[in-house]
Amino acid sequence: MRRRRRHSRALERDLERDLARLADGTIEPGRRDQMERSVAASDELQARLREQRMAVAAVRTLASQRAPATLRMRRRVLARAMGPHASAQRRPWLSRKRSPALGLGLAGVLVAVVSVLVALGGSQAGLTVADAATLAVRPATATVAEPPDDGTTLPHVRGAGLPFPYWEDRFGWVATGVRHDDLDGRLLTTVTYRRDGHDIAYTIVPGASLPPSHGVRTIRRGGLVIGAFTTTGRRLVVIWLRRGHTCVLSGAGVPLGALVKLAAWRGHGTLPY
Secondary structure, rough: EEEEEEEEHHHHHHHHHHHHHHHHHOOOOOHHHHHHHHOOOHHHHHHHHHHHHHHHHHHHHHHHHHHHHHHHHOOOOOOHHOOHHHHHHOOOHOOOOOOOOOOOHHHHHHHHHHHHHHHHHHHHOOOOOOHHHHHHHHOEEEEOOOOOOOOOEEEEEEEEOOOEEEHHHOOEEEEEEEEEEEEOOHHHHHHEEEEEOEEEEEEOOOOOOOOOOOOOEEEEEEEEEEEEEEEEOOOOOEEEOOOEEEEEEEEOOOOHHHHHHHHOOHHHOOOOO
16 A cells, blocks of 8 residues: 555656646657647646646746845735834844844844845846756756765765755655756756655755745744745745855655754754855
């Protein structure tokens, strides 16, 4: 029974990946014909393909909407963080300076919120968080080695100079592969992990922080502020900053709490943040 469920989940992941590739035009020609026949024969697949195409269209038009959407999101998040008296206090907290006591008191909360908003909306480049999240369904191109005993980072795998975490011993997530993608002139590195038939993908984006996706909400864990949203393809995405670089962790069928816990783990101080 368990083997059947694992096989069913694997087929569903493959189907979701092929629908995403069919929607954005990256599917292989031979596979395209087969998928188009399957979609033509299924109302459900037609509806899911429409969702994928809507997501692609949203990504492509996000640049023209970015400035007002970013401004509205910043106002909403700051208002929630500051409470009912936000209008009288908002302006002093718009500074991007970071507090050395990030986790202490209301000032620490607000500085952390501003930091993640910079991560979500500080760049005017063409690349977006939604773009980076699409890499999650692409297959790995190389294997990943395990670290020595008691190691907390994967050997010989870095993104923007930062190591990727080794999660197997502590959380049960096994690193299954790595890929590199050149998007908008940036070399993004993505490591995929698997546990109990579920896959997640961790992408580190070098360079300036990325603009937001719609519907982002913020979660605070200690001194770290994490943004979370769900794609139209039902994939849950969390985003945060490491050394000023945007990190994107996503998965389908994985609880938000699990992704947040992974994002906030610092490997006993060995993972630079």
